Amino acid sequence: MGPIHIFVENVLQELFxxxxxxxxxxxxxxxxxxxxxxxxxxxxxxxxxxxxxxxxCCPYLxxxxxxxxxxxxxxxxxxxxxxxxxxxxxxxxxxxxxTRNVCTDFNMEYVDTTNNLDKDMFEDMIPNNHKDSKIxxxxxxxxxxxxxxxxxxxxxxxxxxxxxxxxxxx
Numbered sequence: 001m002g003p004i005h006i007f008v009e010n011v012l013q014e015l016f017x018x019x020x021x022x023x024x025x026x027x028x029x030x031x032x033x034x035x036x037x038x039x040x041x042x043x044x045x046x047x048x049x050x051x052x053x054x055x056x057c058c059p060y061l062x063x064x065x066x067x068x069x070x071x072x073x074x075x076x077x078x079x080x081x082x083x084x085x086x087x088x089x090x091x092x093x094x095x096x097x098x099t100r101n102v103c104t105d106f107n108m109e110y111v112d113t114t115n116n117l118d119k120d121m122f123e124d125m126i127p128n129n130h131k132d133s134k135i136x137x138x139x140x141x142x143x144x145x146x147x148x149x150x151x152x153x154x155x156x157x158x159x160x161x162x163x164x165x166x167x168x169x170x
Contacts, residue, residue, distance in 0.1 A: 001168060003032040005053050005060040007046070009039040012138060013063050013090045020142040021097075025165050038062075059170035065089050065119075088156045091122035094138055096154035097145035106130070106140075114154045 004026070008014045014037050017023060026033050038046045053060045065088060092114040103110040107127045111117065123134075130137040151158040163169050 001030050003034065003058050004030040004170070005034045005036060005049075005058055007036050007038045007049070007060060007062045009064055010037065010090075011135070012094075013037075013065075015135065015138055016090055016093060016142070017063075019139060021145050021147050022165070025147070029165065029168050061164070061170075063088065063090075088160075089118050089122075091119050092117040092154055093150065093157045094141050094145075095122060095125070096150035096157050097147065098141060099146050099149050102144050102146075112153060115156070 006017055006026075008017060014035055017026075017033075017035050023033065036049055038049070050060065052058075095111060095117055096114040098106070098108075098110070100110045107129075108125050111125075126134070126137060130140070147161070151161050
């Protein structure tokens with residue numbers, strides 16, 4: 001397949017797609033993978049990036065947390081032919097990939113389904129020895145991430161996996 005652009009809202013989403021196991025899986029499918037962080041931009045700046053995708057007929061995904069305050073509705077360039085809008089809490093995707101054994105190793109509670117996990121719940125679960133750097137902890141999670149476990153533990157992750165990795169629709 002051709003290239004794909006993934007618009008992510010924040011640094012945790014960027015880390016998930018750049019450093020996690022999905023990166024290699026997506027690169028096996030798409031000729032190139034560009035990750036763009038839109039959360040600190042104005043809607044006009046995001047429109048310009050989307051316009052560039054439209055001009056080259058490059059499909060794009062927009063990843064957005066359910067609690068986001070970013071107004072994507074103000075982005076006039078949203079083209080439904082090139083848009084997939086994933087509504088997630090990225091922390092729920094991180095936790096979904098942790099098996100019971102890994103949670104034990106991290107000294108944190110195991111959760112068998114992460115569909116309703118939000119940022120605050122996740123932060124409460126972070127072990128004290130990892131609270132000083134959330135980014136470092138998230139990187140550690142990605143180093144032991146189990147994609148198959150994540151598919152079973154989180155419905156939106158499973159839907160993403162099915163639509164863009166297992167049976168790519170764009």
